[in-house]
Amino acid sequence: MLQVAIVGTGNISHMHVEGLLTFPNRCRIVALCDIYPEKAVNMKEKYKLEGCEIFDDHHKMLSSGLEIDIVHICTPPYVHAEIAVNSMNAGCNVVVEKPMATCLAECDAMLQAEEKNKVVMACISQNRFRNSIYKLKKVAESELAGRIYSTQVNSYWWRGHSYYDLWWRGTWEKEGGGPTLNHAVHHIDMLNWIKGELPAEVTAMLANVMHDNSEVEDVSFAALRYDDGSVASITSSVVHHGEEQGIELQCENAKISAPWSVKAELCRANGFPVEGGNKELIDQLQKYYEAIPDLDYEGHIGEIDDVLTALENGTRPMITGIDGRKTVELITAIYKAGCCKQFVKLPLEKSDPFYTFEGLLKHVVHFYEKSTSIENISDEVITLGNI
Known part of the structure; x- marks a missing residue:
């Protein structure tokens, strides 16, 4: 026990x-x-x-x-x-x-x-222990869809203005960042897990468009390039109505995604897609997905x-500390790219100003200054995502 x-x-x-x-x-x-x-x-x-x-x-x-x-x-x-x-x-x-x-x-x-x-x-x-993500990774590993060449991560959440009234939220010093760190962390871990590697290069844009009681970003857009030439994009947000998160893998032969969806095109002589797509491959991928047993929990x-x-x-x-560190490294690269308006190469070295929290705090952008706060919020109802 x-x-x-x-x-x-x-x-x-x-x-x-x-x-x-x-x-x-x-x-x-x-x-x-x-x-x-x-x-x-x-x-x-x-x-x-x-x-x-x-x-x-x-x-x-x-x-x-x-x-x-x-x-x-x-x-x-x-x-x-x-x-x-x-x-x-x-x-x-x-x-x-x-x-x-x-x-x-x-x-x-x-x-x-x-x-x-x-x-x-x-x-x-x-979220690695959600059937939608677990099965997506299994399908990707089967290589039925072919090599992943482009990934779209949509970490869409919505939080009202009062969300950042809590004393530690919305501050770089206490929360450490906005949705890039505290919401998209789940989807960035999924990306690292499915791809099996960190990108070679990252660039990003950060903004705060809705929460003037928060120092940190409430939306960010990141573009990633990997050593094999594949690319990915990540949107991290607490301003998206509907909270529709998802991860979409565009592969050589098909698109597969969570929530589960599969599309596969066939090419006409003029380069345009055939109506209905590659029905045989779509059926094959669907059957493979459905045959994967559900997780126990x-x-x-x-x-x-x-x-x-x-x-x-x-x-x-x-999910070990090594995995947790990889996720923090990619998030740190997004913050560095967005705050310093540059392309950031990975891995980040110990000499990098963003390696330490003190260095990060010196370089991050304060979109607003948090002037008032409350100690606790009584409502304990929270949302945990759709995938």
Whole structure:
């Protein structure tokens, strides 16, 4: 029975609690920690977590003598690295919410702590555990559609003006960025996972068109080029009505996408497409997709199952700190390209000004200055996407 602590009891932590409670014979929540302890108390009562201890500081929790095998970190991004490193130094395994950290230097410190303490660190990218994404990757790997030559990532979300009233949101120092870091992180991880590599070069444009109570961008557009000549584009947004996220792979023989769709053209002598397309290939791809078995669990439950299985069997989880770092590296390159108005080559070196959080803060664009804020928002209803 693995003993689990959760640090940060805000909105996303409920997905962790519900995921952990799915496996009562494999794990038990023994501690909740929040700088607002009343939120932790409310969570304990809501989920009837008998015997669960409450803490207002993760240092106190780690030094309490309480047996803890795994620490789930569900705090704002700016303290992910500190809590993760302290937890691993205390001998705990770690599951850290997205984004892994605010900069590459913090990611590297976390990876070093994992190696030094011989523990396991997993990074939340729960959309890999959605059937739509899992099956899309399987179809892409089959090569039935051919080589991927162009990818379109649509990370479309909508957040009203009051979203950025919360004290830590909308600030570079506390949130670390806007939707590029905190919303598109899921889709950027998907892109890295499906492509299997980072791009060689990135350029981008950032803007804030709707939220004048936020320093950070509320929309960004990035263009990527890979070593094999393929390209990709990423739109990261909290201004898109409808919240219709998707990832579209244009391949040599067909287009495949999530939400699932397949198109395949045939060429006329004049170069125009044949009406109805390549019906044989479309049918073949559709049958291949439908034959892929569904996952046992989706979303956070699927990833928590994967982490528990890894710890039980002494193996590695699907989504490691290396994966989390790759996502942060591509996001950092987008921010550098957009703020400095340049093409950015990958990988980013340790000498790069954007490698550290201090360097990033010196170079980012403040679209507006956040002048007022509130401590907590009572409404806990959140949206988690359509794929």
